[in-house]
Amino acid sequence: DGGITQSPKYLFRKEGQNVTLSCEQNLNHDAMYWYRQDPGQGLRLIYYSQIVNDFQKGDIAEGYSVSREKKESFPLTVTSAQKNPTAFYLCASSMGPETEAFFGQGTRLTVV
C-alpha cells in the first residue's frame, strides 16, 4: 500500500538524550514535512524539505534537526536543546504546491 510510515508509534526519552523519529514515504512525493501537535492544539511546522538534500526551517525549528538524503526518507532528530519535547509528532508529504499533504499516523514522544 502507498503511504507514509512513521516509527515508532510511542517513544520515551530521558532528559538530555537525542532521539530520532523515522518517516518513510512510498508516494514518490518531492516534499516532506514535520509538524508538532500539543494537546488540544493545531499543528505547527518544524521543518520541511522540497527536494532531496535540501530542507528549510519552519516556525518552531529550534531544538530539532533533519536530513533528506533520500527522497523516501525524512528523519527528525529531537535534540537535548529542545526544552519541551513531549508532544505528538506528525510527518507529511505532498507532490508540490497547492496539493494536499498526506500524513503519517504520528509518533508520541514523552520525556521521562
Place this chain on the structure above:
Amino acid sequence: GESVGLHLPTLSVQEGDNSIINCAYSNSASDYFIWYKQESGKGPQFIIDIRSNMDKRQGQRVTVLLNKTVKHLSLQIAATQPGDSAVYFCAETLRDSWGKLQFGAGTQVVVTP
C-alpha cells in the same frame, strides 16, 4: 513543566443532522485551503480542498464554502454519523509555498445518538 491542553471549541450534533464547522483564516494572500479530520491518536486525514478561485466545492456528504471577503471557511457535513466524531482542522497555504500548511486550532465534533 507540561503544557496545559487548551479546550477545543466543541460542536455537539445529533446523529442525522447536518453539521457546520467554521474557520477564520489569517492570511488574505492564502489561495489553497484544506479541511482535515483527525481521530484521537491518529494523523489528520484529508476531507476536501478548495482553491481561492472558487467559493464552493462539494464532495461526498461534505461541502466547503469559502468567503474571501471576510476570510472565512466552512465545512458542512450532511447527515452526520457517529463515525464523523473527531477534531476538524482547516488549513491554509500560499501559492508556491510547497504545501506548508498553516493550521487552525481545530473544532471537536461530538455526534450524539
